Amino acid sequence: MSLSPSPAEPDELFRARAGDTAAFDRLVAPHRHRLHRHCYRMLGSPHDADDALQETLLAAWRGLASFEGRSALGTWLYQISTHVCLRLISQRPWRRESPDHAPPLHTTAELGEMVTGPIWLEPLPDDDAPWRGEAHEDPAATLARRESVALAFVAALQHLPGTQRAVLLLREVLEYSAAEVADMLDTSVASVNSALQRAQKTVRERLPAVSQPAELLSLGEDGLQRLLGDFLSAWDARNVQALVRLFTDDVRFTMPPLPSWFDGVADVEKFIAERVFATPWRMRPLWANGQPGYACYMKAEGDDRFRLGAITLLSVRGGRIAGLHSFLDPALYRRFGLDEELS
Structure with missing residues (x-):
């Protein structure tokens, strides 16, 4: 995943820090879609991802003066969005599938009442044609991108504690190093590696052999x-x-x-x-x-x-x-x- 700044980014950053909201919108525009998908994987709901993205961008706007450029802007935004999602995970019920809620039925006479509220895993509409990858994307990258939002994968993530969920996504989907993830989550490399091993084991047990x-x-x-x-x-x-x-x-x-x-x-x-x-x-x-x-x-x-x-x-x-x-x-x-x- 490339997070290299665009040629116009330093100028837009200067303008945004001076209070130019339009410059800020242009600055974060290339990152919005990927941030939303990250929040969706964390939270299991596109509606919750909407809330998390909005809160992320608001926090980024308010904290723009503290961004010193020691990391890529995208990395800083992922750090903010991950912490927003971790807070939401601690406050909201986890998103589940039907087998997580009750055993299956064997008769059809009575199907029960709707269980409303934000407890169910929700689908995310695709943003491109089913057999087309992004421009200049190789087939392996297209496959990996689709696997990262596959329903079974997102469902398996919801069984992880928030921190394990974040570590797995930051390390294996977004491909940050253990040291980078430790810095983003304000923890140690050893803790990141331990969380990743536990998360991998849980997800592996819940995923089909073939994605x-x-x-x-x-x-x-x-x-x-x-x-x-x-x-x-x-x-x-x-x-x-x-x-x-x-x-x-x-x-x-x-x-x-x-x-x-x-x-x-x-x-x-x-x-x-x-x-x-x-x-x-x-x-x-x-x-x-x-x-x-x-x-x-x-x-x-x-x-x-x-x-x-x-x-x-x-x-x-x-x-x-x-x-x-x-x-x-x-x-x-x-x-x-x-x-x-x-x-």
């Missing part, structure tokens, strides 16, 4: 398009058996903030047949966290329109669908810029 971006890369664009085409055709036809043939035996169907979820192909098949397909649906493709998915529009009885009811991301393993992760919180829909209804 989701690597699974998609192995499947290839043509293979993925065939899989998604078969999925959509079966879904539109309400062909449960055709869907089941696309699933792994241990497929999961989750739907936060509804706490109920289903584990295994038999129970997922039952849920889709008995509850999901009781309602007509229309699907529109989208991408989030480097994973394919759909905006799901449902048509209630007596309604003449399809209204947005879920954002569903698919997890793929070995060329089959291993997870359907439906997010039912309407606050997420606005972030994806989705139409609320279809005629």
Whole structure:
């Protein structure tokens, strides 16, 4: 990751220190997106990341006079944002997935009540096309960038204490040295190395053997398009058996903030047949966290329109669908810029 200053940075820094807010905005603009993604990985929610980024930039503006330039501006901003996130982690409940909240259901008659509040892991909309990296980015860098926001990775991070979370991200995602991280967190190199080892062990135990971006890369664009085409055709036809043939035996169907979820192909098949397909649906493709998915529009009885009811991301393993992760919180829909209804 390059944090080298731009040729105009010293001049903008001088102007910003003199109180020029426009110069400050130009100074931090190249860093905003990466800072937001860092905050998202730390906090597991794009909404919480919004709060953290806003607080980071406010703290940077107020503390600009104390920035002496001994480190890159980006490093200083990451230091501020990490401490903001650590404080928020200490004040807010951790973001979890459905299996962290309750055991799976085996019957579909009663799905329970919505569990509201900031407790659920939330998806992050993708900011580029699914098969295109950033300009001049090599394939390995593109894969690493997608792995850093993969849903399973962000979920695993939430099981770490705040400091371990920060150390893992600063060392392995942002690639700072142990000495740099120790300076950023005001601790020792030995403490950083110890925290990193503990964090690596916890995350390794929670991650699949092959990351989701690597699974998609192995499947290839043509293979993925065939899989998604078969999925959509079966879904539109309400062909449960055709869907089941696309699933792994241990497929999961989750739907936060509804706490109920289903584990295994038999129970997922039952849920889709008995509850999901009781309602007509229309699907529109989208991408989030480097994973394919759909905006799901449902048509209630007596309604003449399809209204947005879920954002569903698919997890793929070995060329089959291993997870359907439906997010039912309407606050997420606005972030994806989705139409609320279809005629």
